Amino acid sequence: MKLRVNGREHELDVPADMPLLWVLRDRLRLTGTKFGCGIAQCGACTVHVNGRAQRACVTPVASVEGADVRTIEGVEGASAKAVQDAWVALDVPQCGYCQSGQVMSAVALLEAKPAPSDEEIENAMAGNLCRCNCYARIRQAVRDAADSKGATS
Ligand code: FES
Numbered sequence: 001m002k003l004r005v006n007g008r009e010h011e012l013d014v015p016a017d018m019p020l021l022w023v024l025r026d027r028l029r030l031t032g033t034k035f036g037c038g039i040a041q042c043g044a045c046t047v048h049v050n051g052r053a054q055r056a057c058v059t060p061v062a063s064v065e066g067a068d069v070r071t072i073e074g075v076e077g078a079s080a081k082a083v084q085d086a087w088v089a090l091d092v093p094q095c096g097y098c099q100s101g102q103v104m105s106a107v108a109l110l111e112a113k114p115a116p117s118d119e120e121i122e123n124a125m126a127g128n129l130c131r132c133n134c135y136a137r138i139r140q141a142v143r144d145a146a147d148s149k150g151a152t153s
């Protein structure tokens, strides 16, 4: 099966129903994407599939054949830069475990909605849990990233 991840084509011999998360972590060694719950409840495994946030733990790899899969290692562009800068400026992470999923959800939101409302931010980030309870800083960083993008575009 052919899989395109972060702009690179991979030829993989894997079962069609293997979760994308296992392929990314175990076959491609892209370990920035985390395993949390395995049942689409925590958001730790969030990646982009054709630019949209998707839970890799419940995504059969065959369903993304031919798609553009992006992980935290390969996310790029103005929204990704704004999110990363805001994350650093606000010193968002504590343990860091949930953070790649949080960043991927935030970037997908800003790609789709450059100036989201507080409610849209809340909805977009609601599926990403944080055991360290960094929610206030995460929401603020998404707002700051949206503002800084607005200022530069
Ligand atoms: S590991 Fe995929 S949503 Fe929790």
Ligand code: FES
Pocket: 093, 094, 095, 096, 097, 098, 099, 129, 130, 131, 132, 133, 134
């Ligand atoms: S920073 Fe620790 S789980 Fe979110």
